[in-house]
Amino acid sequence: MTRTMTIKQALNEALKEEFRRDETVIIMGCDVGVRGNPFGITLGLYDEFGPERVRDTPISEAAIVGACLGAAATGSRPIGEILFSDWITIGMDQLVNQIAKIRYMFGGKINVPLVIRAPVGAGGGQAAQHSQSFEAWFSHVPGLQVVMPITPYDVKGLLKTAIRSNDPVLFFEHKRGYEIRGEVPEEDYTIPFGEAVVRREGADVTIVAISIMVHKALAAAESLNQMGIKCEVIDPRTIYPFDYDTVLQSLDKTHRLIVTHESNRRSGIGAEIVSQVVERGFDLLDDHPVIVAGLDVPMPYNRQLEAMVIPSEEKIKNAVLKLMD
Amino acid sequence: MTKQADPKLLVDRYRLMWVIRLHEEALKVLFTQGKIGGTTHLYIGQEAIAAGVIAQLREDDYIVSTHRGHGHMLAKGGELRPMLAEILGKFTGYCKGKGGSMHIASLEVGNLGANGIVSGGLPISVGSGLSAKMRGTDQVTVVSFSDGATNEGNTHEAMNLAALWKLPVIFLFENNHYAVSTEVSRSMAGGMKNRAAAYHIPIQQVDGNDFEAVHFAAEEAIDYVRSGSGPYLLECETYRIEGHYYGDPMVYRSKEEVDAWRKKGPICRLEQALVERGILREAECREIEAEVRKEVEDAVAYAENSPEPPIESIFEDVFTEEGA
Numbered sequence A: 001m002t003r004t005m006t007i008k009q010a011l012n013e014a015l016k017e018e019f020r021r022d023e024t025v026i027i028m029g030c031d032v033g034v035r036g037n038p039f040g041i042t043l044g045l046y047d048e049f050g051p052e053r054v055r056d057t058p059i060s061e062a063a064i065v066g067a068c069l070g071a072a073a074t075g076s077r078p079i080g081e082i083l084f085s086d087w088i089t090i091g092m093d094q095l096v097n098q099i100a101k102i103r104y105m106f107g108g109k110i111n112v113p114l115v116i117r118a119p120v121g122a123g124g125g126q127a128a129q130h131s132q133s134f135e136a137w138f139s140h141v142p143g144l145q146v147v148m149p150i151t152p153y154d155v156k157g158l159l160k161t162a163i164r165s166n167d168p169v170l171f172f173e174h175k176r177g178y179e180i181r182g183e184v185p186e187e188d189y190t191i192p193f194g195e196a197v198v199r200r201e202g203a204d205v206t207i208v209a210i211s212i213m214v215h216k217a218l219a220a221a222e223s224l225n226q227m228g229i230k231c232e233v234i235d236p237r238t239i240y241p242f243d244y245d246t247v248l249q250s251l252d253k254t255h256r257l258i259v260t261h262e263s264n265r266r267s268g269i270g271a272e273i274v275s276q277v278v279e280r281g282f283d284l285l286d287d288h289p290v291i292v293a294g295l296d297v298p299m300p301y302n303r304q305l306e307a308m309v310i311p312s313e314e315k316i317k318n319a320v321l322k323l324m325d
Numbered sequence B: 001m002t003k004q005a006d007p008k009l010l011v012d013r014y015r016l017m018w019v020i021r022l023h024e025e026a027l028k029v030l031f032t033q034g035k036i037g038g039t040t041h042l043y044i045g046q047e048a049i050a051a052g053v054i055a056q057l058r059e060d061d062y063i064v065s066t067h068r069g070h071g072h073m074l075a076k077g078g079e080l081r082p083m084l085a086e087i088l089g090k091f092t093g094y095c096k097g098k099g100g101s102m103h104i105a106s107l108e109v110g111n112l113g114a115n116g117i118v119s120g121g122l123p124i125s126v127g128s129g130l131s132a133k134m135r136g137t138d139q140v141t142v143v144s145f146s147d148g149a150t151n152e153g154n155t156h157e158a159m160n161l162a163a164l165w166k167l168p169v170i171f172l173f174e175n176n177h178y179a180v181s182t183e184v185s186r187s188m189a190g191g192m193k194n195r196a197a198a199y200h201i202p203i204q205q206v207d208g209n210d211f212e213a214v215h216f217a218a219e220e221a222i223d224y225v226r227s228g229s230g231p232y233l234l235e236c237e238t239y240r241i242e243g244h245y246y247g248d249p250m251v252y253r254s255k256e257e258v259d260a261w262r263k264k265g266p267i268c269r270l271e272q273a274l275v276e277r278g279i280l281r282e283a284e285c286r287e288i289e290a291e292v293r294k295e296v297e298d299a300v301a302y303a304e305n306s307p308e309p310p311i312e313s314i315f316e317d318v319f320t321e322e323g324a
């Protein structure tokens, strides 16, 4: 049996089911308890599982992230929440110097089964300190897994995998994606990390789209289809590990690559994906790869400017048309 | 009889409190009309603190503000027109429409910036205090923060450093009881008195809804800091009357609690004192309110009629000179 639900509901369900399945799972963060998180992701958890396992914290990101590490090393499966990923910077030492490295530095003697959930993304008119997506930063750090799903089915299955993983996971939800609807089975399921999904098949151009850009790429593909151009849209779902095989298989057919992400372009994840593809599959390409990403400026508050900084369906379309020219 | 402030000053600050209040009321309307993006954090109920402390500063003093910073800016000499224009994202705004409600700054009025990062301003105040001291001026920096910010490392590091280096910084703790849904007793261990004592910073705790109490405490704090004695901590107890942001459903507290505090609001209390002392008549109070309302309406119209930023401005202001 499947039902239709929003990403928000699917996340909430995944949390509740994992809390019921494993009593070592706990969550902590600002306003996750009584308030159920300002986006409603943790609604009902406090009532069902109580204040011990569903912990409202002070605004102390370094302590939230670090406490997840300490708890994870000693028998809990903590989920830390940073309501906007922009503020993860305050917990950065714990993430980058501690969480990512502890297992390796200590010769594999300590496991760190934790998840940091941190909503990302722009588009809400919230300016420079509330709009960022840091997937490139974290995938640069050996020792961290980075997950960025954007359908209800995927967020549920991947959040469960993240919670059950014995290694640290950064789980990036897109703020503008919470109301996206889709089908979710009733039965328990998980999705392995490192498996991309082909969201739409096509023989002319491969578009690798990250997070919310999947939906913009699909819209662009639909409108290009009416002009006779067939785009293949790939959603990698996890940034590290990354499924290059699916991309290369697609390029074997299309020979043209576009990568699109919302975060700004410079040193972004698109650059890494392109460089890996070129190294692994140079001969598959008929043309140079193209990256459609955010402009390299802090996010401006003004909504018209913001809309120009964020990559749009239109920009993807234009990039495809230029490639096909 | 308790100490009383100069009647002229009281009327001036009473008016300022209305400016802050009605500015925020105007934002509610604009927000409801969908003319403001993002989130808007209102200063309603905390007006006596900005009017009592920040309005008491010199023009060349500095403030470092927060996400709930509109009142700070207006009290430091910020004007309604560029304020509202900024919040509407217009080119005539204080930051050319790039910053918005949470990022208003202006060196001309000595505001080093509101901040979207809770506690983000505290370390900055250490730097402006340091620079004032090193330049040999007697400029003071007031850095505002609320209960939620007290538990960030930033706050502790800043207090320690300001105390260690005897910097001219007033830590203005606007204890409005809430950080989003979290009541201060559920977030803060120890209390500010103990924390100030730990860093050897003198502290005064006052009723932040009592304008005169705030005003006199601020005078003392400013004198102390300006004379080079080091930082000072001023805790003003108040209440966040509105939701965390405009539109917050407030499931975490009762209507009775909010109503009880509403009755203790700073504007009605100062108004009562003014009338009782014969400084203003009730009708004069209403005149002031109406006058300010007109000023705010004018500024709203100005902001609404202002141009959007030009598209080219997207790439401007990243660096002093454009790179490659």
Ligand SMILES: Cc1ncc(C[n+]2csc(CCOP(=O)(O)OP(=O)(O)O)c2C)c(N)n1
Residues within 6 Å of the ligand: A030, A059, A061, A083, A087, A090, B041, B066, B067, B068, B116, B117, B118, B119, B145, B146, B147, B148, B149, B150, B176, B178, B179, B180, B240, B244
């Ligand atoms: C570092 C950081 N963590 C979390 C947030 C989200 N946030 C914004 S305001 C706020 C509550 C702040 O409470 P407080 O410091 O008491 O200020 P008040 O809202 O009462 O003015 C939170 C949690 C943020 N902006 N920055």
Ligand SMILES: [Mg+2]
Residues within 6 Å of the ligand: B146, B147, B148, B174, B175, B176, B177, B178, B179, B180, B240
């Ligand atoms: Mg507060």
